[in-house]
Amino acid sequence: MSLPVRPAYDLVVVGSGPTGSTYVREVYDHHPTARVLLLDAGPRLSDPPGLHVKNIQDPAERARAQRASEGPGPAGRPGTRLLGTPELPAAAVSTNVGGMGAHWTGACPRPGDGERIGLIADDELDTHLTRAERLLNVTAHSFDQAPFADEVRRRLSAHFDPGRPAHRRVAPMPLAVTPRPDGAHTWSGTDVVLGAAARDERVEIADLCLCLRVVLDGGTVTGVVVKDLTTGEERGIAARAVVVAADALRTPQLLHASGVRPAALGRYLNDQPQIVHAVRLPDEVVAAHRAVTGRTRDEDGAIVPQSGVSWVPYTDAQPFHGQVMQLDASPVPLADGAGIEPGAVVGLGWFCAKDVKSDDRVEFTDGVTDAHGLPDMRIHYRYTDDDLTTIEQAKKAVTEAGAALGVPLGDAPVLLPAGSSLHYQGTTRMGPADDGTSVCDSHSRVWGTQGLWVAGNNVIPTATACNPTLTSVALAVRGARALLAHLARADERTPVSPA
Structure with a gap:
């Protein structure tokens, strides 16, 4: 891997799991000239990128791909690394191109009753869920x-x-x-979500590329700072918009590192018992x-x-x-x-369904960093x-x-x-107003910023019990509509300058 070569992008997406890949696919499909960079701190496991490891026929090769996804530290379920947090002892993450989409069980039930998101009209949510089912190639007859x-x-x-x-x-x-x-x-892995976007020169996929921070000027996104984990080289990359889709624990971590700190950041952590x-x-x-x-x-x-x-x-x-x-x-x-x-x-x-509380949270400490130099996290749950x-x-x-x-x-x-579900949610939840109880609006735009979106299960504000991926992909579809409108407005202004 080498650092991206283009001086600037219309969109940078941090995290290549199902929701990050949804933003890439929607922009690719609906903006014919957009230049997109998809970043992941983990390795590329397959060709095409984002392939589900169950589709790897050779058992030894499949095990190798799972081990490569775990990163340093104690292994959890195959393809994941345990975080070793006392209050959420089974908390685990995957770090690879495709994210948890390379390892998940593929269950995609629709939310119902209290799992539904009242911020979004039922018919609109159902439209987004239908699009999510198509992106993920969902069937009830498999x-x-x-x-x-x-x-x-x-x-x-x-x-x-x-x-x-x-x-x-x-x-x-x-x-x-x-x-x-x-x-x-x-x-279905994220190769299915990306479709033709994974093979088009307008979309660049950079593995082993860690985002250190999102850069803003007066509340407006101007790009990101990234690090090549192979060489240690750092550089800035200009962008008109950034989507952070790094999972429910690492998304708030990156926002905190970037100085983007709404009161609800990291709070309302929801793991399903x-x-x-x-x-x-x-x-x-x-x-x-x-x-x-x-x-x-x-x-x-x-x-x-x-x-x-x-x-x-x-x-x-x-x-x-x-x-x-x-x-x-x-x-x-x-x-x-x-x-x-x-x-x-x-x-x-x-x-x-968890009794969602503000005090259930992932907390970050300035001056104390993890192995990647990002703010160290502590989970309260x-x-x-x-x-x-x-x-x-x-x-x-x-x-x-x-x-x-x-x-x-x-x-x-x-x-x-606690933590065994791997269905962590809520830490950058959406809400109707910037009142301290949410991180983003119903289109996943981070409060108080321009050009910054968040994505993933962490955006879901309700106490769900069903597998959350379909819902979070549907919310990414909705967010991508607003992002496309943002890019259209940017197209009318001066093109983005090199970093």
């Missing part, structure tokens, strides 16, 4: 042929659906995957399936390499979200599958009494779901350590 999937949903529906509106009933989980004719799947359990479908169900299909375990493994994923949506009455993943679809090992029919072991993961009540309700719901499905494996449902 595992229609998975063994036992219909039976799993039938049993879950019988327990959870009564009294629910149609759009909040048990359903197949919408997933960012493309089914292949051989029964396997291609998982996660509860897991596992069951095995009854023997008679497994036997009936085999009698009907004639399939054997090996044949199923070849035809359906990943088993079904089902969804129990959030409701205000039940403020948690169920992700029911059969056997090898689960990213969390829940049971030994040796000698068990694929799909017969079902992992249940329930995510709870705790469960409130309301959180503990919701967690107990979710444990009860998981237990009932397990009983409806089959025979429990292991002990009672387990609350994973």
